[in-house]
Amino acid sequence: DIVLTQSPALAVSLGQRATISCRASQSVSISRYNLMHWYQQKPGQQPKLLIYRASNLASGIPARFSGSGSGTDFTLTINPVQADDIATYYCQQSRESPPTFGGGTKLELK
Amino acid sequence: EVQLVESGGGLVQPGRSLKLSCAASGFTFSSFAMAWVRQAPKKGLEWVATITSGGSNTYYPDSVKGRFTISRDNAKSTLYLQMDSLRSEDTATYYCAKDLTTRVSWYFDFWGPGTMVTVSS
Numbered sequence: 001d002i003v004l005t006q007s008p009a010l011a012v013s014l015g016q017r018a019t020i021s022c023r024a025s026q027s028v029s030i031s032r033y034n035l036m037h038w039y040q041q042k043p044g045q046q047p048k049l050l051i052y053r054a055s056n057l058a059s060g061i062p063a064r065f066s067g068s069g070s071g072t073d074f075t076l077t078i079n080p081v082q083a084d085d086i087a088t089y090y091c092q093q094s095r096e097s098p099p100t101f102g103g104g105t106k107l108e109l110k
Numbered sequence: 111e112v113q114l115v116e117s118g119g120g121l122v123q124p125g126r127s128l129k130l131s132c133a134a135s136g137f138t139f140s141s142f143a144m145a146w147v148r149q150a151p152k153k154g155l156e157w158v159a160t161i162t163s164g165g166s167n168t169y170y171p172d173s174v175k176g177r178f179t180i181s182r183d184n185a186k187s188t189l190y191l192q193m194d195s196l197r198s199e200d201t202a203t204y205y206c207a208k209d210l211t212t213r214v215s216w217y218f219d220f221w222g223p224g225t226m227v228t229v230s231s
Binding site for chain 1: 155157171215218
């Protein structure tokens with residue numbers, strides 16, 4: 001299985017940039033497709049898709065969220081961070097079955 | 111508006127069975143692959159099962175293969191998860207999730223609020 005590694009937590013100030021990283025144990029890219037996706041989960045709620053295929057913004061997601069990366073290294077950026085963005089963020093790969101998730105990065109306020 | 115609403119969770123003894131349902135609305139259910147994803151308390155997300163749009167193909171991780179069965183009724187826009195031989199490690203919130211595309215893409219653009227399953231004696 002492809003293992004996705006995320007830092008457990010990240011502290012950020014409101015209005016600043018947050019950069020959340022995800023590293024895969026093997027490449028999750030196929031030709032021009034980078035099969036990494038990002039979800040946001042707030043306490044007591046279901047996950048919400050933010051970014052699909054590394055850099056595509058999901059429907060209804062504000063433009064302050066963006067994604068980048070290829071191969072094994074991917075990044076979710078939130079700029080600027082707003083109070084509503086305090087949540088846990090998960091990366092997920094769909095390069096091969098089983099689809100796997102990272103352990104999550106909890107975004108906290110400084 | 112896409113809506114997914116799970117039901118059927120509860121407390122069950124180890125070794126027993128439970129069947130979850132997910133009622134879907136707001137999209138053409140029969141056109142999309144669907145999945146179940148679970149989350150143990152205070153833990154991360156784990157994919158549990160996927161079924162193709164027509165129901166002819168199903169996929170499972172090794173952790174549930176042979177014990178869980180995903181199915182769907184497109185006429186009722188409902189997804190199911192039959193869970194047999196339940197273990198304590200199956201305790202989790204179970205989410206129903208819609209695949210982003212009309213084929214199996216293995217990522218999910220809508221999730222239900224989840225239903226809690228507790229396996230304990």
